[in-house]
Amino acid sequence: MTGNGSGGRHDKARRFRDAALPHLDDVYTLARYLLRDASDAEDAVQECYLRALRHFDTFRGPAIKPWLFAILRNVCRGEFARRSGPLHTMDSETDEDEEAVRPLWQEPQVSPETEMLHQRDAKTVRRLVAELPEPFREAIVLREINELSYREIADVVGAPVGTVMSRLARARCMLRKAWIADEAEQGLPT
Amino acid sequence: MTCNETDILLHALLDGELDAGHAREVESHMESCPSCAAQLRAYGELQRAMPAAPLRYTAPAGLRRRIESALPSAPPRASSRRSVLKGFAMGTALSAAMAATLVIAVIRTDQDQRVLGDVLSAHVRSLQGDHLTDVRTSDQHTVKPWFNGKVDVAPPVVDLTAQGFTLLGGRLDYIDGKAVASIVYRRRTHVINLFVAQDAASAHRGAKLDAMQGFNIRRWSAQGLEFFAVSDVNAEELQEFVEKFEAALHSASGT
Numbered sequence: 001m002t003g004n005g006s007g008g009r010h011d012k013a014r015r016f017r018d019a020a021l022p023h024l025d026d027v028y029t030l031a032r033y034l035l036r037d038a039s040d041a042e043d044a045v046q047e048c049y050l051r052a053l054r055h056f057d058t059f060r061g062p063a064i065k066p067w068l069f070a071i072l073r074n075v076c077r078g079e080f081a082r083r084s085g086p087l088h089t090m091d092s093e094t095d096e097d098e099e100a101v102r103p104l105w106q107e108p109q110v111s112p113e114t115e116m117l118h119q120r121d122a123k124t125v126r127r128l129v130a131e132l133p134e135p136f137r138e139a140i141v142l143r144e145i146n147e148l149s150y151r152e153i154a155d156v157v158g159a160p161v162g163t164v165m166s167r168l169a170r171a172r173c174m175l176r177k178a179w180i181a182d183e184a185e186q187g188l189p190t
Numbered sequence: 191m192t193c194n195e196t197d198i199l200l201h202a203l204l205d206g207e208l209d210a211g212h213a214r215e216v217e218s219h220m221e222s223c224p225s226c227a228a229q230l231r232a233y234g235e236l237q238r239a240m241p242a243a244p245l246r247y248t249a250p251a252g253l254r255r256r257i258e259s260a261l262p263s264a265p266p267r268a269s270s271r272r273s274v275l276k277g278f279a280m281g282t283a284l285s286a287a288m289a290a291t292l293v294i295a296v297i298r299t300d301q302d303q304r305v306l307g308d309v310l311s312a313h314v315r316s317l318q319g320d321h322l323t324d325v326r327t328s329d330q331h332t333v334k335p336w337f338n339g340k341v342d343v344a345p346p347v348v349d350l351t352a353q354g355f356t357l358l359g360g361r362l363d364y365i366d367g368k369a370v371a372s373i374v375y376r377r378r379t380h381v382i383n384l385f386v387a388q389d390a391a392s393a394h395r396g397a398k399l400d401a402m403q404g405f406n407i408r409r410w411s412a413q414g415l416e417f418f419a420v421s422d423v424n425a426e427e428l429q430e431f432v433e434k435f436e437a438a439l440h441s442a443s444g445t
Contacts, residue, residue: 013261024257028249042253043379046422049257050404117235122244129245143205144237145245150207168205169198176236 016056019064020049026146027068033141034076036130048072066152069142073156117179118188128178136171143168191219196226204233256424260404306409306418308365310402313383313420316361316372322381323359323374333360337371343415345371345386348438355382355431365418375431382421382431389416397432399425408432412439 027048031041048071052059059067120128129140135157142153150168154161191199199216202208208216220227316322325336334347340362349357358374363385370387389411397410406428408419419435421428 010262017258017261021254021257024249024254025246028253029245029247032247040379042250043422045249045253046256046260046404050260053261054403117239119239125240126245129240144240145242147242150202150205165202165207166198169201172201172233172236176232179236179239 012056013053016053020052020068023065023068024049026065027072029145030069030141031072031076033130033137033145034073034134044072044075047075051075063152065146066148066156069146069148069156070158073138117176118183120179120182124182128175128182131178132171132174136167136174139164139167140171140175191215193219193223193226196220196223197229200226200230201233203230204237256404259401305366306400306402306407309385309407309409309418309420310405312363312365312372312385313381313405316363316374316383317381322361324361326359328357328359330357333357333373336360337362341369341371341386343371343386343388345373345415346413346439346442347373348435348442350375350431350434350438353434353438355434377421377423377427377431380421380423382419382423382428384435385418385420387416387418389414397429399429401425412436 024045028041028045031044031048032038035041035044048068051074052068052071055071129137129145132140138157139153142148142156143150148156150161150164153164157164159167196216196219199208199212200220203213203216220230325333327333328349328351330347330349334345337343337345337360345360347357347360351357355375355377358376358381361372361374361383363370363372363383365385365387368387370385373384373386375382375384397408400407400409405420405422406425408428408431410417410432417432419428419432421431423431
């Protein structure tokens with residue numbers, strides 16, 4: 001509360017600004033997909049940056065973006081979970097648990113894979129991604145839109161790389177099915 | 191390598207996450223398995239159909255401004271206090287007398303800062319875990335009597351749901367070493383803590399807005415009580431809250 005060390009505080013704020021503010025759009029993008037609501041996303045991002053500033057001393061690098069994502073994710077899971085429904089229920093998930101999940105996503109092999117996908121506008125693709133259930137939505141947004149590596153995604157979501165990989169596989173399978181179903185609904189020619 | 195393994199590893203291949211050895215294994219499986227090869231093409235196509243850039247969002251300018259303004263950027267405040275002390279040391283009776291009043295002002299400000307610090311800590315603490323309310327109800331007639339015997343004031347509790355501020359309940363808190371009443375409201379996803387304490391100065395003071403650590407604090411006194419409204423809502427909305435609260439208070443005491 002006193003002025004003691006306020007020079008350091010300002011220096012910290014400046015370093016934080018330089019490091020964290022360039023990623024604002026990325027953090028906001030993740031918030032939009034996680035919360036699926038523009039004003040909730042704004043609130044969550046603001047809270048995320050305040051927390052990040054408070055804990056900036058504990059940031060050890062190397063990349064700040066995954067660190068900000070991890071904080072944002074915590075914010076979303078805490079205060080905003082009530083409004084958006086549970087972000088996910090697979091916290092205790094381990095690699096063994098994945099086994100139980102497997103049959104669900106093997107079933108579509110009936111074969112949409114020979115079908116060509118139509119290019120869709122960004123709005124439609126955003127919607128298709130937003131409709132994916134957690135934690136698959138999160139995995140695909142972190143990979144395809146925020147372009148994180150598997151290792152970084154694993155760090156953000158606190159799961160093993162193997163789990164990230166299988167979530168991503170299932171996410172893409174779901175997204176492709178939804179994409180094709182949506183094309184059919186829109187009456188696009190096959 | 192089996193089809194089951196390839197099912198997952200083909201994604202790592204697409205994402206460039208496989209080392210050369212594993213990539214070679216997956217590729218050689220593809221050569222002998224048309225079904226897995228078709229999958230790889232299908233997911234490659236999906237990946238190309240969703241380029242990242244158009245799927246990104248741009249943070250609203252207002253959000254960027256709010257975050258920037260929450261970062262401390264003004265020159266360190268300590269220097270002004272130091273210059274006051276320097277003035278004190280300068281010597282003549284006049285300057286000493288002037289400096290003395292300044293020092294009193296500075297000390298007063300420090301006291302104010304400490305109280306505001308307490309208010310802010312209490313607010314932040316209330317947001318952690320399950321500590322928001324001791325009595326949880328939107329019924330003002332339940333909240334008000336709950337404070338009986340717990341604090342030395344009878345805090346006015348008004349329901350502002352119709353005005354967009356939902357009453358969540360009440361809580362006992364400590365500011366400046368004294369038990370105070372906190373009435374908790376919600377505005378969308380934001381929590382507003384309204385702390386009510388006995389007014390030490392016993393003079394009517396106008397509303398004053400402070401911003402600390404990204405939170406807004408509005409303090410004012412009325413009817414022998416001192417009020418602190420704290421929240422992360424923006425300053426205008428907090429002002430609106432204060433006005434609605436005051437208006438409700440006046441109409442309640444008027445009837």
